[in-house]
Amino acid sequence: MASIGIPANQAPKLNYLNNGHSLKSWLLTTDHKRIALLYLISVTVFFFLGGFFAMLIRLELLTPQGDLMQADTYNKVFTMHGMIMVFFFLIPVVPAVLGNFLVPLMIGAKDLAFPRINLLSWYLYITGGMIFLHCMLTGGVDTGWTFYTPYSTAGTNTNIVEAGLAIFLAGFSSIFTGLNFIVTIHRMRAPGLTWDRLPLFIWANYATSLVMILGTPVIAITIVLVAVERLFHLGIFDPGLGGDPLLFQHLFWFYSHPAVYIMILPSMGVISELIACFARKRVFGYKFVALSSVAIAVFGFLVWAHHMFVAGISLYAAMIFSFLSFSVGVPSAVKVFNWTATLYKGSISYATPMLYAFGFIGLFTIGGLTGLMLATIGIDVHVTDTYFVVAHFHYVMVGGVLMGYLGGLHFWWPKMTGRMYPEAWAKLSALLVFVGFNLTFFPQFILGYVGMPRRYWQYPPEFQALNVLSTAGASILAVGYLLPMIYFVWSLRYGKIAEANPWSAAGLEWKTTSPPPTFNFDETPVVTWEAYNYDEIPPWERRAPVAR
């Protein structure tokens, strides 16, 4: 990657990519931009691995009977899909790739506050990932990504402890990323960059980091307790010994519900950047959008038991958690309405990142509204553990998080690599992802509503038509994800050389060269303007910023 060809007629400026070409200069780097690329490569590997398991699931569900695999294998396949996608892709993807690259650039800092801890966090992630791969290759785990006790502590004979260790390490990687971001955002902003001038991507990553450092330790100790219970026969969650499996579910969801905000919040931050840039306007209600990130992070900690409405919690507790779950809808809606209001009278251009942003708004709205349906106790009891739930969280996690990530990756690709991606191919893939996604997951809403349960390898024949649609959609989606992979790699050598600011975008990251020098800025910038000052950009620079 370091050997991007630069035309001979241009003087090769020293930047973070050509500042050292050895393997050591990458594996022992403390440069946040290089670490972001290390993460980019590793999360991409895990994404396609998790996607491979998703394809196995969709292939098996093409027909009502179990023909590709039987129950035991199927259990392991959906567990591997879930664990890889949640812990090794969705949680690190936006903060560790885009956040790592952009947080120091956007606040005018030379690096994160603790560069070596940043590198450590990548190594923890990789070590966890390797242990998980070993666990996968030696038999995998069949509990579902949720590790529910007592099955995980006394029932299954698969390698829970090893998978737990892998996730424990990945968790600490995420804690250190969050800690680094919070300290960096508090202590290292450029002179003049006050809190109400921060880009919304920074606000979103700040809120995410709060969830990371407050939630992740709880899942860590929960995994430790599950492991010691298996290894030393303690009875903390074992009903046979007086323990309470519900306690496990409470501790698990105390992290794992906020974890979905770790995934979605940074993507929401990306969308704010994209909408502002391609509508050429300051985000409507900047302060509300900024604080809604923090509100989502705070409310997110108070709703976990809505995963447990049928698990035997008291009706009164369920009612309170139902109400609190609805309250998360308020800050989420603030974001969607404010993005929409930003578009009003904006000078909109339809570059690929903007297409992803539009896709995000639509899919997140569906995912969010079905979330409100699930927060309603009566509906939740009806559709618990059906494909309705599966469709809902895929609309948020894939429709939301992944659209935001891909939009952001296209938007900042010129900054990261110094090359433009091919716009026509990118638009095609955005279209394929949108169509493929809806075709995959919309039928699952219907399937779930009419009663198809999740996590089974076979189903009654009357569900087949919708399942075939879903599998067909998954194939289109797969093409939509493979295309960017191919043309991004292609663009590293053949893409058009990117200017410092190809989108005429506001934001400090565009004021340095593409790709940036190792310490980001030749001189520490001094900020005297508000975020998204698009009305201050001279008219002749306010052209529709679409790459050809």
Add this chain to the structure above:
Amino acid sequence: MHDSQATTSQATVQVTTAEHEAHNPALVHQFADAEQQKNAASLGMWLFLVTEIMFFGGMFCAYLIYRLKYFNAFAAGSQSLAIKWGAINTAVLIASSVTVVLAIYAIRFGRKKLTVAFLVVTVLLGFVFLGIKSIEYTDKFREHHVPGANFHFTENFDDNGKQIPVNPNEVQLFFSLYFAMTGMHALHMIIGIGLMSTLAVLTWRGHYSAEYYTPLENAGLYWHLVDIIWIYLFPLLYLISRHT
């Protein structure tokens, strides 16, 4: 835009950075000055302590729930613990926190040898704590109070010799939590001892001075947190219903 203003302040920033870099070898590249670096390190450490509190919080939460549910069993289990050793260990840890404070106080005046001496005493007190803990653990093994197949509990009498009716499984749960919580605390003590020993060596080699001692201060914060967790563990585990 706003060119003149920006250039002047930038110039100032550049100059200050250069000055500090010339004077302070401990300043790393991403920070503008030593104060920013110290503030960042300190905030980072406090955030890390927050994650530690959340980490132990999971176990405290489990403890709270089971204690409310199985109070008699928890009281019986608690009363079979050796209050003498627990109390001595509490005193040992408080003393070790004092020596950490004294070590940091000493380095502020540049008293290198005194700092090392206090750090060594801290490490020794840490070992005393772990030694006493291992005596307690050995006793638990001998008394069959370790959860598992060999668990027996017949000590269900209060201090006045009156029998308390308890379910052995519930007492086993108490001991599960006892070992999980004190075990995790002991692991943090071991890490702390490693940390303090390293810092003692680094101080001896002259890495820290009255101007720069941030790692000592942050390690001290960690040590105090581990200490405070014990201050909570002691009454929660050893002192249930001792007064009746």
